[in-house]
Amino acid sequence: MRTFGGVEAGGSKFSCILGSEPDNISSERTIRTTTPEKTLAEVIEFFAEASEPISSIGIGSFGPVELNKSSRFYGYITNTPKPGWQNTDISGTIGRALKVPIFIDTDTNAAGLAETKWGSAKSLNFVLYVTVGTGIGGGCIINGKPYHGLLHPEMGHMRIPHDKKQDPFPGACSFHGDCLEGLASGQAIYKRWEVPGENLPTNHPAWILETEYIATGLVNLICTLSPQRIILGGGVMKRIELFDPIRTKVRDLANRYFDHPQFQDKISEYIVPPMLGTRAGVLGALALAKDGLAS
Amino acid sequence: MRTFGGVEAGGSKFSCILGSEPDNISSERTIRTTTPEKTLAEVIEFFAEASEPISSIGIGSFGPVELNKSSRFYGYITNTPKPGWQNTDISGTIGRALKVPIFIDTDTNAAGLAETKWGSAKSLNFVLYVTVGTGIGGGCIINGKPYHGLLHPEMGHMRIPHDKKQDPFPGACSFHGDCLEGLASGQAIYKRWEVPGENLPTNHPAWILETEYIATGLVNLICTLSPQRIILGGGVMKRIELFDPIRTKVRDLANRYFDHPQFQDKISEYIVPPMLGTRAGVLGALALAKDGLAS
Numbered sequence: 001m002r003t004f005g006g007v008e009a010g011g012s013k014f015s016c017i018l019g020s021e022p023d024n025i026s027s028e029r030t031i032r033t034t035t036p037e038k039t040l041a042e043v044i045e046f047f048a049e050a051s052e053p054i055s056s057i058g059i060g061s062f063g064p065v066e067l068n069k070s071s072r073f074y075g076y077i078t079n080t081p082k083p084g085w086q087n088t089d090i091s092g093t094i095g096r097a098l099k100v101p102i103f104i105d106t107d108t109n110a111a112g113l114a115e116t117k118w119g120s121a122k123s124l125n126f127v128l129y130v131t132v133g134t135g136i137g138g139g140c141i142i143n144g145k146p147y148h149g150l151l152h153p154e155m156g157h158m159r160i161p162h163d164k165k166q167d168p169f170p171g172a173c174s175f176h177g178d179c180l181e182g183l184a185s186g187q188a189i190y191k192r193w194e195v196p197g198e199n200l201p202t203n204h205p206a207w208i209l210e211t212e213y214i215a216t217g218l219v220n221l222i223c224t225l226s227p228q229r230i231i232l233g234g235g236v237m238k239r240i241e242l243f244d245p246i247r248t249k250v251r252d253l254a255n256r257y258f259d260h261p262q263f264q265d266k267i268s269e270y271i272v273p274p275m276l277g278t279r280a281g282v283l284g285a286l287a288l289a290k291d292g293l294a295s
Numbered sequence: 296m297r298t299f300g301g302v303e304a305g306g307s308k309f310s311c312i313l314g315s316e317p318d319n320i321s322s323e324r325t326i327r328t329t330t331p332e333k334t335l336a337e338v339i340e341f342f343a344e345a346s347e348p349i350s351s352i353g354i355g356s357f358g359p360v361e362l363n364k365s366s367r368f369y370g371y372i373t374n375t376p377k378p379g380w381q382n383t384d385i386s387g388t389i390g391r392a393l394k395v396p397i398f399i400d401t402d403t404n405a406a407g408l409a410e411t412k413w414g415s416a417k418s419l420n421f422v423l424y425v426t427v428g429t430g431i432g433g434g435c436i437i438n439g440k441p442y443h444g445l446l447h448p449e450m451g452h453m454r455i456p457h458d459k460k461q462d463p464f465p466g467a468c469s470f471h472g473d474c475l476e477g478l479a480s481g482q483a484i485y486k487r488w489e490v491p492g493e494n495l496p497t498n499h500p501a502w503i504l505e506t507e508y509i510a511t512g513l514v515n516l517i518c519t520l521s522p523q524r525i526i527l528g529g530g531v532m533k534r535i536e537l538f539d540p541i542r543t544k545v546r547d548l549a550n551r552y553f554d555h556p557q558f559q560d561k562i563s564e565y566i567v568p569p570m571l572g573t574r575a576g577v578l579g580a581l582a583l584a585k586d587g588l589a590s
Contacts (some may be wrong), residue, residue, distance in 0.1 A: 064554060079554045126444035138519070142437070149421035149521030151553060158515040159548070161456050175552040220453040223518045226435070226444030253454070257470040258445060259359060259374045 004293075005047050005057035005100070006285030008107060009090060011082055011134065014039055015282040016046045019033035020290070022118050022276070024284055026283060036088045044097045056101040058288030060110025061090060062280050063137075067105065067148050069271035075104050081174060103292030107131075109139035109146035110284030111274065115231045116141045117287050119275035128227035129274075130155065132214060136181040140225055145291075146242070156181035160216045167192075167209055186236050200288055215249035218271065222250075222258065233274040240273065247271050254259075298341050298543035299588075300352035300395070303402060303578030304385060306377055306429065309334055310577040311341045313349070315585070317571070317578055321347075331383045332476050339392045351396040353583030355405025355576050356385060358432075362400065362443050364571045370399050376469060398587030402426075404434035404441035405579030406569065411436045412571035412582050424569075425450065427509060428529035431476040435520055440586075451476035455511045462487075462504055479508035481531050492531055506537060510544035513566065517545075517553065528569040535568065542566050 001020050003066040008015040012033055019025035027050070031042045047054060064080065066073040075091025095102040105113075112121075112129030121127040125143040138155030147153070157179045162171070162281040171178030182188055188195040193206055200206050218230060232243070247267045254263050260268040274280045296315050303310040314320035322345070326337045340495055342349060357377065359576060361368040371387025390397040402410075407416075416422040422436040433450030435442040442448070452474045457466070466473030467483040477483055484492040488501055495501050511520030527538070544560045551556050557565040569575045 140519075142442075149436075150523045150557060151521045151555060153521055154518050154552065156518075157552060158518045159511050160458050161454050176548070208401075216454050220515060221519060223449050223453045224435075224516060226446045226448055228445045253471070256471050257449070257452060258446060262445060280434050 002055045003050065003052045004286050004289035005050075005054050006282050006287075006289060007043055007057065007059045007061075007094070008110065008281035008285050009059055009061040010107065010281070011062050014043055016043055017282045017286055018047070018050055019286065021078070021286070022279075028282075031167070035084055036093075040090065040093050043282035045097050046092060047094075047100075054098065054100050056103060056289040056293045057094060057098065058105040058110070058285040058292060059090060059094070059102060059104040060285040061104060063106050063152065064154070065104060065106055065152065067152055070114065075102065080207075101293060103169055105146050105287045105288055106137070106139060106152050107281050108137040109141070109152065110288055111233065111276075111280035112141045112231065112284070113144075113146055113273050113287045113291075114276055114280045114284035116144060118283065119206070119280065120231050120272050121229045124228045126226070126228045127231065128221055128225055128229070129231045129233065130218065130221070131279075132184065132186070132232070132236040134186045135275035136185050136234075138221065140227070155217075155221060156185070158217065158220055160213060160220065171206075175254060180217045184210055184217070184236075186234075189236070197239075202239075202241060207239070207242060207245075210236070211245040214242075215246045215253060218246070219252050219253045222254070222263075226258075228262075229269075230271045231274050232271055233277075233280060237273065243271065243273065245266075297350045298345065298347045299581050299584035300345075300349050301577050301582075301584060302338055302352065302354045302356075302389070303405065303576035303580050304328075304356040304372075305402065305576070306357050309338055311338055312577045312581055313342070313345055314581065316581070317574075322451065323577075330379050331385070331388075331474060332508065335385065335388050336375055339389060342389075342393050342395075349393065349395050349396060351584040351588045352389060352393065353405070353580040353585070353587060354385060354389070354397060354399040355402040355580040356399060357582065358401050358447065359449070360401055360447065361398060362447055396588060398583045400441050400583055401432065401447050402432060402576050402579075404431040404436070404443075405583055406571075406575035407434035407436045407439055407526065407579070408439075408582045408586075409571055409575045409579035410569050411439060413576065413578065415526050415567050416524045417453075419523045421521070421523045422526065423516055423524070424518055424526045424528065425513065425516070426529035427479065427481070427527070427531040429481045431480050431512070431529075433516065435522070450512075450516060451480070453512065453515055455508060470546065475508060475512045479512070479531075481529075483533070492534075497534075497536060498545055501535070502537060502540075505531070506540040506544055509537075510541045510548060513541070513545050514548045517549070517558075521553075523557075524564075525566045526569050527566055528572075528575060532568065538566065538568065539563075
């Protein structure tokens with residue numbers, strides 16, 4: 001069996017993995033995200049120590065990432081707000097040092113791919129993965145492949161209704177103020193209430209707003225993509241008690257317009273947590289490595 | 296050269312066409328939409344009169360349409376609000392009478408397909424077609440094929456911000472009130488101002504609202520699908536003077552987040568009118584017939 005590498009490149013840590021599939025992982029390491037030079041050197045070191053040859057490495061990265069193969073900046077992290085990481089050739093740096101093919105995509109697309117291959121959306125053709133964490137992002141896996149267009153999707157930045165009487169918070173997005181991410185991300189919760197979400201009690205009004213915003217975002221994504229299933233992950237969604245109110249709100253907002261049991265009595269099978277949990281991202285990177293080489 | 300049939304099935308008229316491509320059309324007919332029995336009989340009559348054998352017929356239909364081939368209602372118009380047309384087997388009725396293969400899709404997907412094949416989005420892989428007419432709909436053509444998911448997209452029904460101080464109109468959508476279609480469709484304009492849009496002068500405040508709502512809808516679609524080009528058609532968009540303010544508003548709302556010239560100085564090539572005009576739908580139906588048989 002061949003060995004592949006996976007890197008989940010995140011704003012606070014890089015997770016690295018070596019193996020072939022979830023049940024066959026030979027080694028893992030977590031590296032703190034500091035400067036590109038230092039962090040990527042540690043990533044390269046991890047893979048260089050591997051006892052078997054590596055066929056290819058997949059990277060699921062925070063973004064924006066240049067995914068257009070005809071661009072001279074292919075595989076770069078581009079205009080990220082993360083200090084020091086603008087225009088970082090993450091793909092080229094790792095690939096040149098280790099002399100292996102690199103396949104890169106967004107962190108959300110990678111996680112969606114892993115859930116489609118091995119998790120909550122196995123064998124489905126139209127899968128939507130949405131993460132609600134520090135930011136909000138979404139990836140669409142169509143026939144087993146992450147969807148891109150001109151650029152990659154930035155689903156968290158859609159505009160949704162915002163009743164300023166109910167919620168006077170102006171929004172936390174530095175580009176768009178009260179877009180979905182600006183209203184409902186972990187960062188928005190923190191800035192609105194001045195307390196991290198994980199410290200807020202279950203009956204805090206934060207969760208009423210959160211339910212409404214996330215459900216509205218999902219309804220907009222359903223209108224556009226009509227996925228067969230929605231995997232809802234990320235740090236905020238570790239509060240598993242949010243799932244039922246979000247499902248109810250989605251059903252209410254759809255208001256019987258979508259004529260399918262998935263939007264009625266089967267909605268608990270329609271909007272689900274990730275089966276691979278926090279490992280979806282790094283396993284997705286492994287899947288990118290395997291699929292990239294196969295195609 | 297083989298002959299194909301195309302039907303654009305609309306709420307007020309059915310357009311029928313016979314030929315092989317835009318420059319080779321042998322016959323056309325427009326039929327008023329009355330009851331399913333009467334209208335479909337006239338459609339069948341048109342094709343039965345053809346002097347050459349018809350290889351296949353494509354239908355681009357108002358919806359919702361059942362497009363899941365494993366459903367026993369495949370090819371039906373399903374829960375449409377149009378009186379008399381609920382659960383109409385449009386595909387089966389035409390196919391059985393004429394004994395030809397039928398390929399059906401939504402009217403918007405058909406129009407998007409025609410624009411991708413012969414019009415404003417020739418040879419692009421990720422094309423978004425949005426129509427703003429009596430209703431609002433969108434179709435996404437990925438690698439030359441109309442995208443479906445669990446159901447087909449219903450992009451007009453996304454929720455967008457609605458400032459009720461600026462625009463106290465509650466929205467015209469019978470399912471969702473002030474969704475995009477409820478705020479910005481031709482019907483919404485008519486209900487809000489009690490005058491049909493075509494009778495409103497260019498400097499009427501209706502067009503400021505229209506610009507804002509359509510641009511917001513497009514930004515949400517860009518966030519989700521990141522198309523290479525957006526074709527903006529439908530009756531309302533015949534007001535060609537709306538294009539520039541919509542482009543400016545899209546650029547302002549995106550606020551330099553999307554790092555690509557298409558969202559800056561090249562935006563006039565990015566959001567464009569349909570090249571095939573009002574014939575996009577029926578030519579798209581012809582394309583469905585051809586592509587369906589080829590695949």
